[in-house]
Amino acid sequence: xxVVAVVFAVLFGFALVSPVSELIALPGVYDAYGIGDSTPWxxxxxxxxxxxxxxxxxxxxxxxxxxxARALILTVALAAAFALHFELVALxxxxxxxxT
Amino acid sequence: xxxxxxxxxxxxxxxxVRNATSLGDNGQMARxxxxxxxxxxxxxxxxxxxALHWAGDEERGRDAPRLRGSRAPDPAAAVAHDGDGEREVVxxxxxxxxxxxxxxxxxxxxxxxxxxxxxxSSGSTDLATQVLWQFGEFLAMLAGPxxxxxxxxxxxxSRPLVRVGWLALGLGVLVPWPLVFDFLVALRVAxxxx
Numbered sequence: 001x002x003v004v005a006v007v008f009a010v011l012f013g014f015a016l017v018s019p020v021s022e023l024i025a026l027p028g029v030y031d032a033y034g035i036g037d038s039t040p041w042x043x044x045x046x047x048x049x050x051x052x053x054x055x056x057x058x059x060x061x062x063x064x065x066x067x068x069a070r071a072l073i074l075t076v077a078l079a080a081a082f083a084l085h086f087e088l089v090a091l092x093x094x095x096x097x098x099x100t
Numbered sequence: 101x102x103x104x105x106x107x108x109x110x111x112x113x114x115x116x117v118r119n120a121t122s123l124g125d126n127g128q129m130a131r132x133x134x135x136x137x138x139x140x141x142x143x144x145x146x147x148x149x150x151a152l153h154w155a156g157d158e159e160r161g162r163d164a165p166r167l168r169g170s171r172a173p174d175p176a177a178a179v180a181h182d183g184d185g186e187r188e189v190v191x192x193x194x195x196x197x198x199x200x201x202x203x204x205x206x207x208x209x210x211x212x213x214x215x216x217x218x219x220x221s222s223g224s225t226d227l228a229t230q231v232l233w234q235f236g237e238f239l240a241m242l243a244g245p246x247x248x249x250x251x252x253x254x255x256x257x258s259r260p261l262v263r264v265g266w267l268a269l270g271l272g273v274l275v276p277w278p279l280v281f282d283f284l285v286a287l288r289v290a291x292x293x294x
Contacts, residue, residue, distance in 0.1 A: 014232050018222075069254055076250045079243035082236035083213070083274055086220060090278035094285075 001067060005059065008074040012055045015081045019047040022089070033099045040092050047088045051081040194260030199252060202267040210244040212276035217241050219278065244274050 023044045030039045058077035062070035217240060222233035247270035255263040 079239040083240040083243040087277040
């Protein structure tokens with residue numbers, strides 16, 4: 001079980017790369033365009049927190065289940081983490097003010 | 101050669117063995133007499149039957165001794181078992197209906213996510229970033245079928261409402277918002293043109 005948890009921790013780490021880079025880079029881009037006040041901090045932070053939350057939730061949900069069920073739950077959580085990341089990216093783009 | 105004598109305890113218990121040979125008081129091997137042996141055996145049997153009954157057994161239809169392998173069927177338990185079976189059949193049908201009802205939306209979501217993934221771009225020329233992005237796109241496309249299959253697998257023994265709940269949650273989480281936003285933008289553009 002520990003091997004599965006570690007492997008999925010690495011995969012969830014991959015899901016964190018893009019949100020973290022966006023959290024670091026996007027405020028600078030917004031500032032450069034003069035819309036720094038409209039930086040969607042909440043969405044950016046939720047974007048980073050989601051993979052962690054989903055990983056922990058999947059681990060908790062899989063407690064006491066067979067190994068296959070745990071791996072299945074973690075796989076679904078990983079896929080949902082990526083899908084939610086793309087949803088949040090789209091939402092950030094949708095609410096972005098017009099650039100001047 | 102002297103005669104053998106048994107202690108009083110042995111003499112008292114010995115007659116319970118039906119048709120067994122026993123040692124008489126005079127120490128000689130003797131056949132137990134049917135009258136003496138049968139009377140004691142019947143008394144012991146009645147005691148055993150009484151010991152194997154619980155108060156109120158007659159009212160519940162249990163009149164046989166509770167011996168392993170010879171337990172009388174409990175009518176109340178049989179009714180309960182039949183009720184469980186009916187509930188299980190109804191539950192199985194409900195789960196099947198929920199599965200069919202949610203299959204189409206999940207299929208639609210999957211197709212929508214395939215379109216979403218075609219429109220997304222990492223915006224980076226770094227190879228590692230592109231590989232990770234495409235890995236994410238691949239999993240995002242499979243998120244719907246994975247959620248659906250996992251729900252079916254893991255709620256096989258659950259109540260129908262549990263399966264419906266998880267399937268509904270999956271539909272809510274995996275709404276293809278990028279496509280919805282694009283659709284809204286297209287509507288706005290069309291509205292401004294007309």
